[in-house]
Structure formats: C-alpha cells, structure tokens
Amino acid sequence: MTKGYQALTLVVAAAVFAFGGITGFRLLTSKADTADQAATCTPKTVKKGQRLDSNLITVNVFNASNRAGLANRVTINLQTNGFLGGTISNSESATKPSRVAILTDDPRDPRVRLVARQFKDKVAYRKPDITVDTGVIVIVGDDYSGLRKKAPTRITSDRDITACVATVPLP
Incomplete structure (x- = not known):
C-alpha cells in the first residue's frame, strides 16, 4: 500500500467519523417531534x-x-x-x-x-x-x-x- 493511498484512507475515515459525530450530536440534541398524530x-x-x-x-x-x-x-x-x-x-x-x-x-x-x-x-x-x-x-x-x-x-x-x-x- 502506498503512502498516498494510506493518507487518502485516513482522510476519508476522519471525514466519515466527523460527519457521524456531528449528525449524532444533532440528533441527540434536537427537539422531539410533538406534532399531533392523525386520528386512529x-x-x-x-x-x-x-x-x-x-x-x-x-x-x-x-x-x-x-x-x-x-x-x-x-x-x-x-x-x-x-x-x-x-x-x-x-x-x-x-x-x-x-x-x-x-x-x-x-x-x-x-x-x-x-x-x-x-x-x-x-x-x-x-x-x-x-x-x-x-x-x-x-x-x-x-x-x-x-x-x-x-x-x-x-x-x-x-x-x-x-x-x-x-x-x-x-x-
């Protein structure tokens, strides 16, 4: 494996980790959907x-x-x-x-x-x-x-x- 390929893999993994962390934090701190449900x-x-x-x-x-x-x-x-x-x-x-x-x-x-x-x-x-x-x-x-x-x-x-x-x- 070349050094360029290793660096690219590391950058992609860091991007996926950052995206997942930000998305998870947003989901964790978002308000619940409390809209009235349709009649059952x-x-x-x-x-x-x-x-x-x-x-x-x-x-x-x-x-x-x-x-x-x-x-x-x-x-x-x-x-x-x-x-x-x-x-x-x-x-x-x-x-x-x-x-x-x-x-x-x-x-x-x-x-x-x-x-x-x-x-x-x-x-x-x-x-x-x-x-x-x-x-x-x-x-x-x-x-x-x-x-x-x-x-x-x-x-x-x-x-x-x-x-x-x-x-x-x-x-």
Missing part, C-alpha cells in the same frame, strides 16, 4: 334498533386464575369471533370469579350482553373496580371452560351506541 379511529354510531356487530366492541380480558396466559388465549378466541382485542393482563380487581365475570355498571348494555353470550359459563356481573380506556371488562378465573361454539356475533341494539372504528393511515 373514526366514530361510528349504531342507532337503537340497528344491528351491533362484534367488530365494534373492544374486549379487555384480565386473568384472575393460576393458569398462565389464559387472558391472552381468551382474547385470541374472542378475536376469532370478530371482537377487538383490548387490554390483556393479570387481574388487579378485587373480583375473583371461579369462571367468568364482567365488570359493568349496566348488564343490559348490548355490548356487554353480546360479550356475555360468548362464554359457556354463566357470567357474573360486578361493579367495576378497575378502569380501562374503552370496552367491556372480562375477568376469567380458574374454572373458566371456554367459549360457546357458534356464539352470536351480532345483537340488536336497544340504544344508540358510538364505537371507534380503526382507520388505516394513508402512506
């Missing part, structure tokens, strides 16, 4: 007497059992029936059902009724003592036995309901 959903209203489909209902499933991953499996099975998956976690609720409980202030809500019809087990209704942003709260216990085969995926609404339908952002 569009409100859809189901009027009283209209059909409410499972794809408009978010279900949050919490595991109160000793069976690892039960809330995740229940959510996957509900998604197979068209429901939207919400929060999946171990339960921090004081409600400890042996089978299934739904936390709600209104057991007659059509969203709650449709979710309840998914389960083989008799569903207990309790007042909410945990909060989530949106959707129906389900807690499963040790004796949970699964979803019904051919469970309904729609119900006639007895009230106006507004649901948030996910939008796909354009590229």
